[in-house]
Amino acid sequence: MQKAVQLVCGVALFGALAASVSAQDVKPDRAIKYRQGVLQAMGWNMGPMAAMVKGEKPYDKDEFLKRATWVSELAVMPFEGFTPGSDQGAPTKAKPEIWKDMAKFKQLAEAMQAASVKLVAAAKVGTLDAVKGPFGDLGKACSNCHDDFRNK
């Protein structure tokens, strides 16, 4: 079945738009690139917030709120990229454990998403003091999942 889907997708997916299949039916390499793209974008936005929290960059409430919002929007996106069979097919740091314990993976993902929503609420307060704790909690939620499910 997986092979058949891959074959269909192999024909259908070359081009700018994946026109003929649902996002869940794509080839593993495309799913891997998708989730990596989203996670990369999350990291890009975490960086300046981390710098502000650490005092390495002046706190800018507007930028902080923008980045917290973007992270919370991105946070719900990557997980559909962990499709069946996409533990391989392109270079990936995803551990096979993800597919062996999807319930725990999902639980950690949801905890991270909840932490990102709390960070947005804190960022709306508009002070560095308000965001420090929630940013730390979000970082911890990222790490919790990376520790168990991402290779170094």
Place this chain on the structure above:
Amino acid sequence: MQKAVQLVCGVALFGALAASVSAQDVKPDRAIKYRQGVLQAMGWNMGPMAAMVKGEKPYDKDEFLKRATWVSELAVMPFEGFTPGSDQGAPTKAKPEIWKDMAKFKQLAEAMQAASVKLVAAAKVGTLDAVKGPFGDLGKACSNCHDDFRNK
């Protein structure tokens, strides 16, 4: 100046989080990967919508609205990745014309963002008829920019 920034970033950016610099000061290769990640995610979400509009996949109003919403959220993100000097530094299809005519690039980006917002409004109507036109308009807005500013 660019070299100095690169040097600072070269030291600062190895690690999970870019902790010491703003997102605008990063090394070109990181900016390139960021914008590609976001654009990749946009393409991932455009695919199933295109399939629905073409009748290759059953119209699912909830999925369509989800994907339209995600595209509109992603649509504002990639452009800060077109940092000065990031016309090279990693494999990229971005044409040097972007940095020569940033005003036009920005104009096309904003037209695409506006089209994505209109698509979300149409998707809330919840019928295939309502989204067909706005989806075509968004696809055209993507192409308008790709034609001028993206290599094949």
